Every structure is written in C-alpha cells, then in structure tokens.
Amino acid sequence: MKTLGESVAAECRYGDNALDVFGRDAELIFEDSKADYQGHANILVRTADGRFAHYEWTYGSCSGCDEWSDRDLTDEQIDTIMRDTAAWFDDAEALVRYLRLEEPERKYPTDQSPTAGSIPGMIRFLGSGIADEFKAMGNAFVAWQTAKRRTLQ
Numbered sequence: 001m002k003t004l005g006e007s008v009a010a011e012c013r014y015g016d017n018a019l020d021v022f023g024r025d026a027e028l029i030f031e032d033s034k035a036d037y038q039g040h041a042n043i044l045v046r047t048a049d050g051r052f053a054h055y056e057w058t059y060g061s062c063s064g065c066d067e068w069s070d071r072d073l074t075d076e077q078i079d080t081i082m083r084d085t086a087a088w089f090d091d092a093e094a095l096v097r098y099l100r101l102e103e104p105e106r107k108y109p110t111d112q113s114p115t116a117g118s119i120p121g122m123i124r125f126l127g128s129g130i131a132d133e134f135k136a137m138g139n140a141f142v143a144w145q146t147a148k149r150r151t152l153q
Contacts, residue, residue, distance in 0.1 A: 001027050001028070001144075001147070002027075002028045003024065003025050003026060003027060003028055004018065004019060004022055004023065004024060004025070004026040004027075004028050004043065004045055005019060005024035005025065006028070007028050007031050007033065007043065008031060008033040008034070008035050008041070009031055009033040009035075009041035009042075009043050010024075011035040012033055012034075012035045012039050012040070012041045012057075012059065013039070013059040013066075014041075014057055014059060014068070014078060014082075015035075015041065016075070017075060017078045017079050017082055018041065018043065018055065018057075018082060020075075020079050021055075021079055021082045021083050021086070022043070022045050022047055022053055022055070022082075022086075023045075023047050023048050025048060026045040026046060026047045026048065026053075027045060027046040027144075028043065028044075028045055029044045029045060029046060029052075029137075029140055029141055029144045030042075030043065030044035030136065030137045030140035030141065031043050031044075032133065032136070037061040038058075038059060038060045038061045038065065038066075039058070039059060040056070040057065040058040040059070041055075041056065041057055042055075042056040042133065043055055043056070044137050044140065044141065046144075051088055051089060051090055052088070052089040052091075052092070052094075052095045053086045053087065053088050053089070054086065054087040054098070054137070055082060055085075055086040055087070057082070068081075092145070095141065096138075096141075099134055099137055099138040099141060100134075100138070
C-alpha cells in the first residue's frame, strides 16, 4: 500500500503540511492530485492511530490565486487549518456514511471549503463534480478494504 509520503500530494505546495498533520506513513486510500506551479491535492488516508481523514486543497502560483499565500499564513497556521477542517472518522462505518453523502450536518470539504473563495471548488461543487469524486473515493475505499482483508487472511 502506498503511503502519503509517497504520494503526488506530498510533492504539492503545502504537501509538507499534510505530512505533518496526517503523517508521512498514513496509508493512502485515494488521491487525485496535481503537483505543478499551481495545482490541487485531494486525499483520503488512514492515519497511524487508525482513524480515517479526507482533505483537499488547492494552491496557485501567486497570492491572487492562492488564499493561504494571500493571507500570508505560517506553516503552523496552515497545519492548524488542515487539522481543524479535515473530515476525520474514527471508524469505517462513519467513513462509509460520509462517502455516501449521508451526513447532511457535515460540511463536505471542497478546495479548502466551497465558501472560502475557491473558484475551482465552487465550480465543482455547483456542477456536482463532488459526487463523482466521492464515488471514486468510495470505490477506492472498497478496493482498500478488500486488499486489507486478503492481507489479514
């Protein structure tokens, strides 16, 4: 199984922050990331303590297209934002409800949040792209669980 430290997300801007928050050795269950002068990362991981976490962020090449850069945030502040706004799950059942979009009280993260001024996140959210990503994450989670079961036998 691939780890977060081996992911494309780790190569993205703020990838070091994600490694700090979720752990270099977190199991990577799903990833949709692009590392370039501007890009995005969308990850679903299982952390060393057994919890699951979903987080997504975008970044740009200038402060005008990168909210965190525009706000001149420190690494510690970015770590705090990631830790506080990630979707965390104590067990697989809670994660499955989330992936099925069955928790209306939960705010589903899309590029820092659909209301944080992220244009790609808003377009995807409004265009129902979020449903496609959650379906892909769900499929990846099923494949991960199947592989885990084979390993335990």
